[in-house]
Amino acid sequence: MSVKDCGNHHDGRKKLIRRLIMAIAGLIILLSLVVFLVWAILHPEKPGFILQDVTIYNFTTTTVPPYILTTVTQLTISSKNPNDRIGIYYQKLDVCVTYRAQQITVATLLPPSYQGHHDVAVWSPLVYGNAVPISPFLQQVLSQDLNVGSMLVNVKIGGRVKWKVGTWVSGRYRLDVNCPAYLRFGNPTGVYPVGPAVKLQLLQRCHVETALGS
Template sequence: MCSGKVCSHHKNEQRNSVLRCCACLLFFIFLILLTVLLIWAILKPKKPRFTLEDATIFTLNVSAPNVISTSVQVTINSRNPNSRIGIYYDKMYVYATYSNQQITFFTVIPPVYQGHKDVNVWSPFVYGSDVPIAPYNGIALSLVQSSGAPIEMTIKIDGRLKWKVGSLTTGRYHIHVNCPVSIKLGNSNSTGIIVGHGVKYQISQRCSVSV
């Protein structure tokens, strides 16, 4: 047995030891976070740059006011502008929208690593057969097609990425890419080139990127 003073002394020593361990752990975590932040500030990571190079239209039919069928192949150029930071792309999903409404299914771009200053080029098909849409969008698209005015669509990419600095890899970040497309489909002034059963349009349009 121990006296009250001795027991109290032991308890104080144990409490002080725990406090010292916690303080050391917090200081160690602080140093790690500070190091990461300093490295991040020095390297100044830049968002990847995406460009929609071209689009080949195979199908774009409004079979009813609320039903559309679409088949498009797009060529997308992705560039890593960083000289010291690599990018891991997780699965990314490509699809097309018209008047803010999705008109194709998702097409998956497999995971890929993009090195320093590297460029990746993807040519996915985005398509949808008898996709239901809002009736007013179907009517509007039919009117645009019949008038020969440019059709305004957007090719979108949603996914996740990770930054790689040396042997350090960050957590996942969401990436959203919007590529506007303006095509004079069926217009006499169209610059499209017939490719097989489709018409290819050169676009070379920079996309907006949000990370």
């Protein structure tokens, strides 16, 4: 009667267990790397926008019906990428001005650009509204603001961005920027501006929102 040698069987079992442990450890490391990359890609820090200045060439409204508003304004807007390893592609951004929740200029398209780590981009778009119809209530409030010599408008930027990590580029994210601008005329007359142009230094930080979407 022979005795079976279980040594080889035992060693093979230990090797299988070691391989299984190594495979599980490798899988955990891989999953951790994927989770980190997903976090880095899908949760980047939002760019910071600043409305640096506003130059107003025309801002007038009619005093009899039908009420219309005509504006010609140049804006200086800067954006900084705060991320260390994530670049930002700006795609199809447009800017407009609103007053009391009504859009008073047409949307002006900003040139597409890429922003590297900690880079700063600056745009100086000209926005205008030619004979924009406004309600009698809005005309009354606007006339009061012009007579007082100050008014609050909102510079709004909307469009799409993509995040870039190494050679990988994310899908499109929606970008919405709101820059409140409190304009002080200094010399109220009811018609603004008095001279050929008035430039106001603001350095106003903007509220920025990003969301996954088209």
